[in-house]
Amino acid sequence: MDLRSAGSSELPQSGAGNAGVRQLQVSLGDRSYPIRIGTNLLGDEALWSTLLPSVASRKIALVTNDRVGPLYAKTLEQALSNLGCQISTIVLPDGEQHKTLEGFGKVIDGLMQARMERKSTLIALGGGVVGDMAGFAASCYQRGMPFIQVPTTLLAQVDSSVGGKTAVNHPLGKNMVGAFYQPQAVVIDLNTLSTLADQELSAGMAEVIKYGCIMDEAFFQWLETHVDGLMSRDPELLAQAVYRCCELKAKVVAMDERESGARALLNFGHTFGHAIGSAMGYGQWLHGEAVGCGMRIASELSCQLGLIDISTKRRIERLIAAAGLPTQAPNWPAKAYLSAMAHDKKAESGEIRYVLLQAMGQAFVRPVDDQAVSQALEASQGPIELQD
Amino acid sequence: MDLRSAGSSELPQSGAGNAGVRQLQVSLGDRSYPIRIGTNLLGDEALWSTLLPSVASRKIALVTNDRVGPLYAKTLEQALSNLGCQISTIVLPDGEQHKTLEGFGKVIDGLMQARMERKSTLIALGGGVVGDMAGFAASCYQRGMPFIQVPTTLLAQVDSSVGGKTAVNHPLGKNMVGAFYQPQAVVIDLNTLSTLADQELSAGMAEVIKYGCIMDEAFFQWLETHVDGLMSRDPELLAQAVYRCCELKAKVVAMDERESGARALLNFGHTFGHAIGSAMGYGQWLHGEAVGCGMRIASELSCQLGLIDISTKRRIERLIAAAGLPTQAPNWPAKAYLSAMAHDKKAESGEIRYVLLQAMGQAFVRPVDDQAVSQALEASQGPIELQD
Numbered sequence: 222m223d224l225r226s227a228g229s230s231e232l233p234q235s236g237a238g239n240a241g242v243r244q245l246q247v248s249l250g251d252r253s254y255p256i257r258i259g260t261n262l263l264g265d266e267a268l269w270s271t272l273l274p275s276v277a278s279r280k281i282a283l284v285t286n287d288r289v290g291p292l293y294a295k296t297l298e299q300a301l302s303n304l305g306c307q308i309s310t311i312v313l314p315d316g317e318q319h320k321t322l323e324g325f326g327k328v329i330d331g332l333m334q335a336r337m338e339r340k341s342t343l344i345a346l347g348g349g350v351v352g353d354m355a356g357f358a359a360s361c362y363q364r365g366m367p368f369i370q371v372p373t374t375l376l377a378q379v380d381s382s383v384g385g386k387t388a389v390n391h392p393l394g395k396n397m398v399g400a401f402y403q404p405q406a407v408v409i410d411l412n413t414l415s416t417l418a419d420q421e422l423s424a425g426m427a428e429v430i431k432y433g434c435i436m437d438e439a440f441f442q443w444l445e446t447h448v449d450g451l452m453s454r455d456p457e458l459l460a461q462a463v464y465r466c467c468e469l470k471a472k473v474v475a476m477d478e479r480e481s482g483a484r485a486l487l488n489f490g491h492t493f494g495h496a497i498g499s500a501m502g503y504g505q506w507l508h509g510e511a512v513g514c515g516m517r518i519a520s521e522l523s524c525q526l527g528l529i530d531i532s533t534k535r536r537i538e539r540l541i542a543a544a545g546l547p548t549q550a551p552n553w554p555a556k557a558y559l560s561a562m563a564h565d566k567k568a569e570s571g572e573i574r575y576v577l578l579q580a581m582g583q584a585f586v587r588p589v590d591d592q593a594v595s596q597a598l599e600a601s602q603g604p605i606e607l608q609d
Numbered sequence: 610m611d612l613r614s615a616g617s618s619e620l621p622q623s624g625a626g627n628a629g630v631r632q633l634q635v636s637l638g639d640r641s642y643p644i645r646i647g648t649n650l651l652g653d654e655a656l657w658s659t660l661l662p663s664v665a666s667r668k669i670a671l672v673t674n675d676r677v678g679p680l681y682a683k684t685l686e687q688a689l690s691n692l693g694c695q696i697s698t699i700v701l702p703d704g705e706q707h708k709t710l711e712g713f714g715k716v717i718d719g720l721m722q723a724r725m726e727r728k729s730t731l732i733a734l735g736g737g738v739v740g741d742m743a744g745f746a747a748s749c750y751q752r753g754m755p756f757i758q759v760p761t762t763l764l765a766q767v768d769s770s771v772g773g774k775t776a777v778n779h780p781l782g783k784n785m786v787g788a789f790y791q792p793q794a795v796v797i798d799l800n801t802l803s804t805l806a807d808q809e810l811s812a813g814m815a816e817v818i819k820y821g822c823i824m825d826e827a828f829f830q831w832l833e834t835h836v837d838g839l840m841s842r843d844p845e846l847l848a849q850a851v852y853r854c855c856e857l858k859a860k861v862v863a864m865d866e867r868e869s870g871a872r873a874l875l876n877f878g879h880t881f882g883h884a885i886g887s888a889m890g891y892g893q894w895l896h897g898e899a900v901g902c903g904m905r906i907a908s909e910l911s912c913q914l915g916l917i918d919i920s921t922k923r924r925i926e927r928l929i930a931a932a933g934l935p936t937q938a939p940n941w942p943a944k945a946y947l948s949a950m951a952h953d954k955k956a957e958s959g960e961i962r963y964v965l966l967q968a969m970g971q972a973f974v975r976p977v978d979d980q981a982v983s984q985a986l987e988a989s990q991g992p993i994e995l996q997d
Contacts, residue, residue, distance in 0.1 A: 322717070326710050333781040336952075361749075361786045364776065365867075388752065393721040398749045400788065479753075564724075 242268070243464050247383060248475040252403045256383060256467050258460065262410040263296040263371070270304055272406050277340035278367060279306040282332055284355035285346040288315040289373050292416055294346060297371070309335035313351065317390070317508070320350045322398060325389045328358035332366075339363040342405070348374035348421075349381040349508065353399070356387030360402030370404045373413035375425025375459075376509050379432075379466035382407050384474040384484075394564055395495050401479050409467070411460055419545065422452065424509025426544035427490070429462055431516060432469045434537060435489045438582030440465055445536065448543045486584040489576040490516030493598075496561035497551060506547070513546030517605070522589065522597035523578040533581050538605040548605045555595035630656070631852050635771060636863040640791045644771060644855050646848065650798040651684040651759070658692050660794050665728035666755060667694040670720055672743035673734040676703040677761050680804055682734060685759070697723035701739065705778070705896070708738045710786060713777045716746035720754075727751040730793070736762035736809075737769040737896065741787070744775030748790030758792045761801035763813025763847075764897050767820075767854035770795050772862040772872075782952055783883055789867055797855070799848055807933065810840065812897025814932035815878070817850055819904060820857045822925060823877045826970030828853055833924065836931045874972045877964040878904030881986075884949035885939060894935070901934030905993070910977065910985035911966040921969050926993040936993045943983035 242259035262268055273279050281301060285294050290312050298308055311331035313319060332343070343366055345355035352370050359368035372382035388399025414422070426448075433441030444451070450458045470487070477484040494515030497506060506514075517538055524534040542548050550558075562573050574586050575594075630647035650656055661667050669689060673682050678700050686696055699719035701707060720731070731754055733743035740758050747756035760770035776787025802810070814836075821829030832839070838846045858875070865872040882903030885894060894902075905926055912922040930936050950961050962974050963982075 322710070322714050329710070329779065329786055333779050333785060357749075361745075361788060363785060364774070364787045364789050386752070391717065391721050397721060397751060398717055399752045400749060401752050 243460070245464070245467050245471055247403070247407075247471045249403060249478055252385075252478075254404055254406050256407040256409065256471065258378075258409040258411065258464050258467065260411050260456070260460075262408050263293055263412070264300045266300045266303055268408070269300055272369060272408070273301075273304065273306065273342060275340070277338065278342045279304065280338060280341040281306050281308045282335055282337050282341065282343045283308055283310045283346060284313065284328060284331075284343060284351060284358070285310065286313045286315040286348075286351050289347040289351070289413075293373060293410075293413060297344070297346060309337070311335075313347075313354070315350075317350050320354050320389050322389055322391070324354055325358055325398075328355055329362060332358065332362050337362065337366065339366055341366055343368040344371055345369070346371045346373065347377070348372065349377040352377050352382050353387050353396070354389055356385075356402060356404065357389060357399050360387055360400035365402065367405045368402075370407045372407070372409060374417060374421055375414060375463070376421070376428055377425075378409045378411075378414075378463050379425060380428040380470065380487075382409070383467055383470045385478065386480075395499060403478075407467075409463060411456060411463065414454060414459055420507060420510070422454070423513070423545035424507040426451065427509040427513035427516065427541070427546055429466055430537075430540055430544060431487070431489050431512070432466050433540075433582065434516065434520075434578060435486050435576070435584035436469060436473075436582055437465075438580075440469075441536070441540070441581055445540055448540060452543075452545065485574075485586055486576055489578075489584055490514075490519050492562055492573065492575060493518040493550075493558070496558045499564065500553065500557060500561045501551065510547055513541050513544070514548060514550055514601075517541055517548050518550055518597055518601040519576060520578065521601045522575065522594060525593060525597050525600070526577065526589065528577055528579045529581070533578070535606055536581065539607065542605060542607070548601075549603065550598060550601040552602050555591075555598045558598050559591055559594065631848070633852070633855050633859055635791070635795075635859045637791060637866055640773075640866075642792055642794050644795040644797065644859065646766075646797045646799065646852050646855065648799050648844070650796050651681055651800070652688045654688045654691055656796070657688055660757060660796070661689075661692065661694065661730060663728070665726065666730045667692065668726060668729040669694050669696045670723055670725050670729065670731045671696055671698045671734060672701065672716060672719075672731060672739060672746070673698065674701045674703040674736075674739050677735040677739070677801075681761060681798075681801060685732070685734060697725070699723075701735075701742070703738075705738055708742050708777050710777055710779070712742055713746055713786075716743055717750060720746065720750050725750065725754065727754055729754055731756040732759055733757070733770075734759045734761065735765075736760065737765045740765050740770050741775050741784070742777055744773075744790060744792065745777060745787050748775055748788035753790065755793045756790075758795045760795070760797060762805060762809055763802060763851070764809070764816055765813075766797045766799075766802075766851050767813060768816040768858065768875075770797070771855055771858045773866070774868075783887060791866075795855075797851060799844060799851065802842060802847055808895060808898070810842070811901070811933035812895040814839065815897040815901035815904065815929070815934055817854055818925070818928055818932060819875070819877050819900065820854050821928075821970065822904065822908075822966060823874050823964070823972035824857060824861075824970055825853075826968075828857075829924075829928070829969055833928055836928060840931075840933065873962075873974055874964055877966075877972055878902075878907050880950055880961065880963060881906040881938075881946070884946045887952065888941065888945060888949045889939065898935055901929050901932070902936060902938055902989075905929055905936050906938055906985055906989040907964060908966060909989050910963065910982060913981060913985050913988070914965065914977065916965055916967045917969070921966070923994055924969070927995065930993060930995070936989075937991065938986060938989040940990050943979075943986045946986050947979055947982065 385403035388396035494511035773791035776784035882899035
């Protein structure tokens, strides 16, 4: 499957400035919705009034967590309140360990207690955990209420908030209970990246790098040039990277909403990453960190299968390292990884299908025999080569 | 809204016999599916082999309860096993009080432990509680796995198994957490009605009568003629009634899958019924019993508003009584009902919209002032007139 054509438009120019709001559209027929990217959007009443057109939609449940809420909820609440919205705020504990059916039940309890109605709006303010869990609650509450994603981490901004995949984890597997449920809009306020921990910035960069690897060689090259600037949070570079990733994601989702084809390529590095996450217990590594390491393993595997050359593999390894991500796979027997992956939901009738690269910016999916996978896993437990 | 045209085809002829399988189709584009109605279908390998075409779909989770399972699971398991299916059976406790998020979580646990995959099939064998809860679990498991409804109560056969509404209850409201999620097929084995308690048969008749009231005067008249035969479980009469109800329901669902219009008319009697159910605590009355009584209140209200005449109201009251359903509303103050209904999810922005009749077989929706509702509630607390 070749996604290159989907990534053919040019990067926004550096000189464009970040004052203006960048706009994108996810095209899904009657489920289409806008993405707005810019600064100071949380308090932008004019923006919110366009996103909440009806009286019913102005009865709002704001779902956030106890880390993001104290930083950003007030600005958003004030803007909504000025528009005459009636707001009930539901605060969840921070952390992936709370992304469970129990946590989901607490969101539902909050919606019920606030007497939210079928046409009220849920706004998810936070990272991927808040977005996934609140989005799933919105999909189920009265069989579906409108919701808006307001992602506050780089990872959520470039990946999880766009495309309608919502879910919670089960003790036996990640994201096992959820729904495909599209938001009404995604509002990305880049200001929120200023308070992000370095580790979270790196985790988000894993998904950013992923887009370059699987569908956009020019973007990969741009990232190689600007990785240091991105890691030092240059606002204009971050704005460009977020815009580009959302543009690419929106195109993939429009092609394949329910992951029956092209969308599966977005799981590059994720099959290995999930194995690392589930074997270590969620919370040891951030999702993005596990994906970063998983991309190294997938690149190694692609190289060992003769699909990409060593220099391509090394470019990926170095960009992962430059983004502050772990590159060395945990030192477990290959069997432990294979067993964890057999549990992964991407395994269909026992066969694991891997996302591999056949060139920089070109990914495809196929099964691979366990022996080749084992070799790639073992090779990925060593250090990477920082010099050619 | 006039649904009469949707109910224009003739009732199946009495002479048609019940040996053959009756077939219907719910037309929803790529979510269309067949309904099969007949006897001895649970063990019909030829039928099941057409419904489970792929190898992946033959990995099956059979979800049932501890009352229906011992009676019917073995026949179905045997047929599936003969087709080479790999079956994991999940047995839930019987009863509406288990239709909760906790119960839903147990179905998910069972699916995970059985390592069900995204393309495995869930079969829901039981009444409305099993179908609603297992269907909701199917909608969420790995963001949606195929499922087949095998309803074993009259109520589930004529109403809840067709149309894709799945849900569980919340302590603060009925069916508050769920999904619109269509099954792959509905298989109605009329044999299962032989073991149904009389009270459950009556509860199912409430929904049967509902179709006559809201969209099919001829069917209502047919029911008046045959209610005694139906209550004594004449197989051919039951087959005809089930077929007709499914045909009507399928047409309404095809017109309005997500209940934005015509489908709301299927809630005739339900707004009052839910108020009775939630104020009494679920489990005191069966859902169908509460709906039966709710239809009396709705008819009384329609009559008091001058929409239908007294003789039409009395025909409805007498058919409800002849089906063994409660007709007298519980003796609470009207305020208690109004408060319970304000909690009902059909209330939008505080306004309750009632399904009313404007003639036998013709329903519509509109708000009504509290005073008129109170009068109808009070009048419905007395006995009905059995003679003109």
